[in-house]
Amino acid sequence: GESVGLHLPTLSVQEGDNSIINCAYSNSASDYFIWYKQESGKGPQFIIDIRSNMDKRQGQRVTVLLNKTVKHLSLQIAATQPGDSAVYFCAESPSGATNKLIFGTGTLLAVQP
């Protein structure tokens, strides 16, 4: 069945280091992927997205990489800051299924000062 999973439930990094959060997806027909950040007591907040016709997209301090061959998605955060501490979710949208996102379980990013 469809599933979106994360390799590491918890990631601890030092402030200033780069962070990489990984995600595996199983539906090769998915054509849209999105990363959300959820801080304690808040709802998920959009970070960055990517369509399947791309393999890389950059935002402010964040980069998403998509490897369709191995069905792998990653989120890279440059110069990680304490404010980046949160749970990060990836989600996929199957082709043709607009308004539908399938979420992973999330990775907790803990930034050590």
Add this chain to the structure above:
Amino acid sequence: ETGVTQTPRHLVMGMTNKKSLKCEQHLGHNAMYWYKQSAKKPLELMFVYNFKEQTENNSVPSRFSPECPNSSHLFLHLHTLQPEDSALYLCASSRTGANEQFFGPGTRLTVL
């Protein structure tokens, strides 16, 4: 702020109570969603509304009853819930046909 508000932020109710969760979006979107977020589990889609019409009910028990009076407001009516229904209930909205969803802060529900 994401433009999506939810009230109340916290709710404690007994199994025989009736309560309602409210969601309002100020983004001009036409699609609205209810999700359930339990600890260590992925977000579970419950309901989807497009232009006030329910387009998806993800096998949700009838003790959860959604209502969408217009494109800006969404309610979740709760009746005779079970303790396992305790969770964070998130509302989201999007443009119809768009993938990016904007989430509210959620209602933390505890069923005693």
